[in-house]
Amino acid sequence: MSQVIHFISIGGSAMHNLALALQQQGCTITGSDDEIYEPSRSRLQQHGLLPSETGWFPDKITAQLDAVIVGMHARKDNPELVKAMELGLPIYSYPEFMYQQSRQKQRVVIAGSHGKTTITALILHVLKYHKRKFDYLVGEQIEGFETMAQLTPDAPIIILEGDEYPSSPIDARPKFLHYQPHIALISGIAWDHVNIYPTWDEYVDAFELLAEAMPKAGILIFDESDDMLDVIGQKERTDITKIPYLPHPATIVNGQTVLLTKKGSKVPVQIFGQHNLKNIAGAMTLCDRIGITEEQFYEAIPTFKNVALRLEKLAESDQRIIYRDFAHSPAKVEATTEAVKHQYSDRKLMAVVELHTFSSLNKAFLEQYKGTLEAADAGVVYVDKKALEGNPDAITANEVLLGFDKPGLSVLTTPDELQSFLTKHHNSADVLLLMSSGDFGGLNLKALVN
Known part of the structure; x- marks a missing residue:
C-alpha cells in the first residue's frame, strides 16, 4: 500500500490516527490544518507528520497524489479541497x-x-x-x-x-x-x-x-x-x-x-x-x-480497564471517592448517575454535570434532562458564563432548574464558584461524580482531589 495521501485537517482525532496507521503500512503521508491540539500535535511530530506551519496550502495538492482525505474540521471552500476537486483527484471522507x-x-x-x-x-x-x-x-x-x-x-x-x-x-x-x-x-x-x-x-x-x-x-x-x-x-x-x-x-x-x-x-x-x-x-x-x-x-x-474518562476514579480515601465521566447528553448523565449510586448505595452521592455542548445549551433541548439526576442525593449543574455571553437566546439558571426538575439543585456559572461550592460542601457527600465532555471552565481538579 505505497500510496501518496494528503490529509486536509490532519489534526483531528480520527484523522491523525488514520494518518499514522497508513504511514505504518508504507504510505507517504502529507497533511495540513489551521489548528492542531494535543495529543494530536505530539503524536504527529513524533512520526514526522506534523505540518511545518499551520494553515492551508493549495500548492501541496498536486496530480501526483493518489488520494485526498478530508476531515469535518475543513470547510466546503477550503482552498486545498477546492484545488483537489479542480484536479479531479480521488477525495474521501475518512469513513x-x-x-x-x-x-x-x-x-x-x-x-x-x-x-x-x-x-x-x-x-x-x-x-x-x-x-x-x-x-x-x-x-x-x-x-x-x-x-x-x-x-x-x-x-x-x-x-x-x-x-x-x-x-x-x-x-x-x-x-x-x-x-x-x-x-x-x-x-x-x-x-x-x-x-x-x-x-x-x-x-x-x-x-x-x-x-x-x-x-x-x-x-x-x-x-x-x-x-x-x-x-x-x-x-x-x-x-x-x-x-x-x-x-x-x-x-x-x-x-x-x-x-x-x-x-x-x-x-x-x-x-x-x-x-x-x-x-x-x-x-x-x-x-x-x-x-x-x-x-x-x-x-x-x-x-479490561474502562476507556479514559468513562467512570474514571480520580481519588479515593476511607471517607470519600471522586469519579469523573465523559457523560454530557441526558441518557449518559442518567445512566452514569444511576450506576454510581447503585455501586455505592449506602453512601451520599453528589452529581455535578456541565452543560456546554450545542445540544445541552439549547432551550428546547433542556427538558430532555428532566429526572436525569434523580438518583443523586445532591445535584449541581455548571454552565460557564463565557458560553452564554453575547447570546440573546442563552439559557437562564431558572430554565436549567425547570429543565432538570431536581429538588435542591444548585446552578453555578464560574469555575471559582464551583471550586468553592465543592470545597465548602465536601463533607455533605461521600461520593463526588463530575460529568462533562469539557473541563468545567478550567476547574482545578488537583486542588479538588487534595
Whole structure:
C-alpha cells in the first residue's frame, strides 16, 4: 500500500490516527490544518507528520497524489479541497476511505448514542487477548493500543466504531452509512446533536437507514431494553439475522461487580453500572458471532480497564471517592448517575454535570434532562458564563432548574464558584461524580482531589 495521501485537517482525532496507521503500512503521508491540539500535535511530530506551519496550502495538492482525505474540521471552500476537486483527484471522507480499504474484510460496526466506544474497546480487548488478527477504528485512545486506527493488508476482519455525525464538509451522510457492515450492533438511541438532527425523528432515521442498508445475510445486534431499537429490530427484513440482548446478570461483592455466568461461575470485572452490563452483553453477543466462545470472553474480560474518562476514579480515601465521566447528553448523565449510586448505595452521592455542548445549551433541548439526576442525593449543574455571553437566546439558571426538575439543585456559572461550592460542601457527600465532555471552565481538579 505505497500510496501518496494528503490529509486536509490532519489534526483531528480520527484523522491523525488514520494518518499514522497508513504511514505504518508504507504510505507517504502529507497533511495540513489551521489548528492542531494535543495529543494530536505530539503524536504527529513524533512520526514526522506534523505540518511545518499551520494553515492551508493549495500548492501541496498536486496530480501526483493518489488520494485526498478530508476531515469535518475543513470547510466546503477550503482552498486545498477546492484545488483537489479542480484536479479531479480521488477525495474521501475518512469513513469512505476505511470502507475502500476494507472491502475484502468482514466489516463489524458498533453504533448507538451511548456505549459504542466501550463496546468497541471490549471487543478489541478480547480479540487482542486471544491474539486474533484484526483491523479497527475506535473513537478514543484505549489501553494496550498505540493508535485509534489500524489498517493492514492481511487482517480478515475490521471492527469499526461508527458514529452518526456527517462524513465530511462535502458529504452530509452519517459516517456509519459508508461502512456497509456484515454485522452491526446498535447500543441505544437517545436524541443528541440537535444542530445536525433538529428533531427526534430525523435522529432515529439515521439508525433506521443503517439497519436498512445492511447487505443480505447481515446480522443486526441490538439492545432489547431500548424501546426505539426494539421497533427497528422488529422491522421486516427476513434476509438478516436479528439478535437482541439484555444486561448481563451480575451482583456486587465487596464493592466489585461480578458477572454471573450460565454455568454458575463468577467473573469479576473492573467496570460497573447497568449501562456497562448492557455493554458487556452486547460485546459478548457480537464476539460469539466472530468466533469467540463464552469461555474465551470470560477469560479475557477481568483484565479490561474502562476507556479514559468513562467512570474514571480520580481519588479515593476511607471517607470519600471522586469519579469523573465523559457523560454530557441526558441518557449518559442518567445512566452514569444511576450506576454510581447503585455501586455505592449506602453512601451520599453528589452529581455535578456541565452543560456546554450545542445540544445541552439549547432551550428546547433542556427538558430532555428532566429526572436525569434523580438518583443523586445532591445535584449541581455548571454552565460557564463565557458560553452564554453575547447570546440573546442563552439559557437562564431558572430554565436549567425547570429543565432538570431536581429538588435542591444548585446552578453555578464560574469555575471559582464551583471550586468553592465543592470545597465548602465536601463533607455533605461521600461520593463526588463530575460529568462533562469539557473541563468545567478550567476547574482545578488537583486542588479538588487534595
